[in-house]
Amino acid sequence: MWTKTRSLMLSRVLTVGAAAAALVLMFFIPRFAEWYEEISVGRGVIGGSIAAPLTVTLFFTTLLFLAVLAALHILLSNISRGSVFTDSNTRCLRFISWACMLAGAAFFVFGLWRFIFMAAGAMAVFFGLIMRVLKNVFAAAVELKQDNDYTI
Amino acid sequence: MAIIVNLDVMMAKRKISLGELAEQVGITQANLSILKTGKAKAVRFSTLEKLCEVLDCQPGDILEYRKEDS
Numbered sequence: 465m466w467t468k469t470r471s472l473m474l475s476r477v478l479t480v481g482a483a484a485a486a487l488v489l490m491f492f493i494p495r496f497a498e499w500y501e502e503i504s505v506g507r508g509v510i511g512g513s514i515a516a517p518l519t520v521t522l523f524f525t526t527l528l529f530l531a532v533l534a535a536l537h538i539l540l541s542n543i544s545r546g547s548v549f550t551d552s553n554t555r556c557l558r559f560i561s562w563a564c565m566l567a568g569a570a571f572f573v574f575g576l577w578r579f580i581f582m583a584a585g586a587m588a589v590f591f592g593l594i595m596r597v598l599k600n601v602f603a604a605a606v607e608l609k610q611d612n613d614y615t616i
Numbered sequence: 617m618a619i620i621v622n623l624d625v626m627m628a629k630r631k632i633s634l635g636e637l638a639e640q641v642g643i644t645q646a647n648l649s650i651l652k653t654g655k656a657k658a659v660r661f662s663t664l665e666k667l668c669e670v671l672d673c674q675p676g677d678i679l680e681y682r683k684e685d686s
Contacts, residue, residue, distance in 0.1 A: 614657035616647045 472544045479540065483533045486526055493522045508577040521574040521581075528563045528570075535559045549605040557599035564592030620680040623652045626671050641666040 497518040504514065535556040542553050571585030627637060638648040643663060650656050651663075664675055671678070 611657055614650060614655060616643060616651045616656045616659055616663050 469544070472540060476537065476540045476544075479533050479536050483530055483537075486529055486533070490523070490526050493526070494519050497522065504578065506578040506580050508575065508579055510576045514577045517574055517577050521570050524570050525567045528567045532560050532563045535563075549602065549609045551606060554599055554602045554606055557595055557602055561592045561595035561599055564588050564595055568592060618681055618684050620682050621651060621654050621656070621678065622680055623648075623667070623678055626673055626677055627652075630671050632671070637667075637670060640670045 494515075497515045500518060501513060501515045508514075539553055539556045542548070542550060542556075547553070565588070568585045568588035568591075571581045571588055575582030575585055627634070634645055634648055634652070638645045641648070641663065651659065659679075664678070667678060668675060
């Protein structure tokens with residue numbers, strides 16, 4: 465039967481799986497960038513080769529992705545221990561929000577070479593914004609919980 | 617905080633221990649300790665009522681307002 469514990473376990477397994485996949489894919493980033501340069505027909509403000517800037521962007525965003533997965537793992541560990549509305553979890557969500565914003569900024573910069581990547585940047589920033597709102601909700605919940613815990 | 621909890625004074629007057637009071641009021645010792653040490657943020661009327669009943673006192677005997685120096 466599907467339980468809360470199993471759902472949490474699945475989330476943790478998926479997080480670790482995503483991290484492993486990202487680590488493996490990192491080795492293929494330079495090759496992918498070269499391949500993308502060959503097939504890419506898009507345009508941007510800056511001309512010339514896109515392999516180097518794409519490699520840098522993908523490495524940077526993959527590192528951020530790994531950091532976000534680590535934060536998610538901490539978050540899930542805390543939740544499975546029963547600590548949901550805590551300052552530690554709020555910090556995790558804040559970190560995830562900023563990481564998404566940074567990834568968005570990186571894609572915006574690469575958008576100077578290929579405009580299409582600005583769409584990816586906008587999506588990442590929007591996701592970061594959602595996470596920020598979630599972080600604010602968590603911060604309010606932490607305060608409410610503390611009030612409740614200290615009401616005798 | 618400007619609200620002072622004089623629970624320890626009342627407990628000493630009535631010669632009742634923390635464990636006994638907690639049991640009679642129906643709250644945990646940990647919660648009663650939070651209240652006694654002034655760490656509590658709020659007190660339920662039901663808890664205050666029970667405390668007054670057990671300690672045979674008025675709410676004013678347990679809670680006191682003292683102006684804070686700014």
